[in-house]
Amino acid sequence: MNCGYVALIGRPNVGKSTLMNHILGQKISITSRKPQTTRHRILGINTSDAGQVVYMDTPGMHQDEKKALNRYLNRTADTTLLGVDVVVWLIDGLSWHEYDEQIFKKLKRAGLPVILAVNKVDKVKDKEAILAFFDQAQQRYPFEYLIPISALKGTNLDELQQRILQLLPEGGLIYPEDQITDRPERFLAAEIVREKLTRRLGDELPYAITVEIERYQELPNITKIYAIIWVERSTQKNIVIGKQGEMLKKIGSDARADIQKLIDQKVYLQLWVKVKKGWSNSERSLQSLGFSE
Ligand code: GDP
Ligand code: K
Ligand code: MG
Incomplete structure (x- = not known):
């Protein structure tokens, strides 16, 4: 079996917490339309016959470093890439933002396998545009896989999970098979x-x-x-x-x-x-x- 850690990263509000909850079938990480909803790093553990995927949901980065809470959130987001096996980068909409440029830099330094997941495709009418965007994205970074998903509706989440498992190292369970989070x-x-x-x-x-x-x-x-x-x-x-x-x-x-x-x-x-x-x-x-x- 394949077992390991997966970081869910991306701008605030792209749907990281929604994705983790959908995969686990439980509300482990809270969600809302507002940025800064997620304040803590939370693990969501999904165990199957194929292996164990330990998702790390994270707060996004926050601009105003004057506030102690924002400094805390940024430290948490920053250290997430240390020690993970795979990165799932979520974006929302078919364009890059200023914030994403920082992510490109961090990923290049980290040298980890990255899956690019374009989320909220339930809102995208022009499916051809997704393919064109993927072509362009692949020129910017050697993504392992590019997958259109809907974290809310569940579209392509099976494929996403299969791809993640393929990229994880072979090994035994990290957590007991009935545990779904690290938080009490x-x-x-x-x-x-x-x-x-x-x-x-x-x-x-x-x-x-x-x-x-x-x-x-x-x-x-x-x-x-x-x-x-x-x-x-x-x-x-x-x-x-x-x-x-x-x-x-x-x-x-x-x-x-x-x-x-x-x-x-x-x-x-x-x-x-x-x-x-x-x-x-x-x-x-x-x-x-x-x-x-
Ligand atoms: P996070 O800040 O990245 O953790 O984002 P959240 O998971 O809190 O989601 C932000 C907002 O986007 C919420 O209102 C979600 O319901 C919404 N959302 C997340 N995934 C999808 C999706 O696949 N489709 C649509 N239409 N909305 C989504
Ligand atoms: K949010
Ligand atoms: Mg969140």
Whole structure:
């Protein structure tokens, strides 16, 4: 069998987390229309008779290095290429962006086998254009394979997985065959709460939010989860809570449904909103909130 590590890389919002979730058939990595949704490196492990593929989902690179949170995200994205066997580079649309030029440079240095996956082909009408783009891409970099996919609809994901397996080294399992991620359930629960916040709140607010699980109690018939939603200002707290608590209630029930699906057990979820001034801009607050690698 073939076993190894695969880095999923590409600009924010190209669909890296959506791809990993579709392949695993579970929500391991949260997704949204907004960049910076993924903040942590998360492993998704897919084991079959043919072998074991360990996907590494990563946050994209972020421009504004003044913020401590962005520096953290960039460090995480930067170190991902160390130690992987294969790279899957996702792009969205048939053109290169400024950000992609940085990726070309990094890949040339790393010298790893790379699959170029053009994602969101469900939105592309002109299929001929994809082939023309592949011709042009191959002149820029010696890609092993070029595959059009839809992470959302599942198009060509079987082919993608077969190609990945072919490129992985022969060897034994890296993780036990029933393990699907390296993150504990309480981490995934916090991420699901953050996904609902990110999806329901306006464009800027998600960046000021982090979620901390204060208590995670696994009882025989129910799992009780007590979470704190940290924001940076009291005005943000009011928005998260909403009129008569409506917003917080919606976020709680969305999150509870997804966590129940994930852990396959009844969930009681209690959410508190608290203010910690400037948490995203302080290395020390980041550490105390679990941002460490
Ligand atoms: P990431 O930042 O690269 O991890 O991107 P996400 O996985 O969070 O996806 C960003 C957005 O693109 C989300 O709204 C996804 O639903 C959407 N998306 C991802 N894959 C596809 C796809 O194949 N087709 C379409 N139409 N949308 C997609
Ligand atoms: K995103
Ligand atoms: Mg992501």
